[in-house]
Amino acid sequence: MSLTISRAFVDSIIEQSRAEYPDECCGVILGPVGKDSPERLKPMINAAHSPTFYEFDPKDLLALYREVDDNDEEIVVIYHSHTETEAFPSRTDIAYAGEPGAHYVLVSSRKEIAPAIEFRSYRIIDGVVTEEEVSITE
Amino acid sequence: MSIDVRIPTILRPFTKEQKVVSATGATLRAVISDLDAQYPGIGDRLLENGALRRFINIYVNDEDVRFLGSLDAQIKDGDSVTILPAVAGG
Numbered sequence: 112m113s114l115t116i117s118r119a120f121v122d123s124i125i126e127q128s129r130a131e132y133p134d135e136c137c138g139v140i141l142g143p144v145g146k147d148s149p150e151r152l153k154p155m156i157n158a159a160h161s162p163t164f165y166e167f168d169p170k171d172l173l174a175l176y177r178e179v180d181d182n183d184e185e186i187v188v189i190y191h192s193h194t195e196t197e198a199f200p201s202r203t204d205i206a207y208a209g210e211p212g213a214h215y216v217l218v219s220s221r222k223e224i225a226p227a228i229e230f231r232s233y234r235i236i237d238g239v240v241t242e243e244e245v246s247i248t249e
Numbered sequence: 250m251s252i253d254v255r256i257p258t259i260l261r262p263f264t265k266e267q268k269v270v271s272a273t274g275a276t277l278r279a280v281i282s283d284l285d286a287q288y289p290g291i292g293d294r295l296l297e298n299g300a301l302r303r304f305i306n307i308y309v310n311d312e313d314v315r316f317l318g319s320l321d322a323q324i325k326d327g328d329s330v331t332i333l334p335a336v337a338g339g
Contacts, residue, residue, distance in 0.1 A: 139336075172306060207337045209259050
């Protein structure tokens, strides 16, 4: 298991996490069905506007799934930032994880490690977290 | 009366991997009960202590059922019900 992702997407996600700090940022990367290939970055609004929680607005969520279906795409990556803790899924992240096929990416924008930013990816299936390798393509 | 219900990936093991299934019922509660009769176990993934689970969003057509009376939301012939996992965390 691994995630292959472009440097441009990694940079955009990190930039978004800084821009929305101290709130958590979130979004998805979409790709063609069945290819496991993250090709279209789509930042989402954190409807919770919180440093400790993120949530896609239910209306945005429905629109997202409709768009994905219409385009024969799938959600390849679901990402969000942690602002003060490491880039590891929290208990809440695990409880909510509802896309067994997605790569759950976490970035940590906590100050003590800035400007270095952790960027890590996981599968979360039936409450079990498995970290996977991230290959960044230039 | 029959309505289409869209099933998210995470619940498709219950529906033999079908993305859209048919169900009947005049309220969301009745629709979920019919789904559970057809696909045993799915109801428990949608409800907790008789209420909608926090981690699940359900829509009638384009509207979040939380604004339509939740389980009492009225369903008419030709409506479509969409079930989606919330995308959220801490």
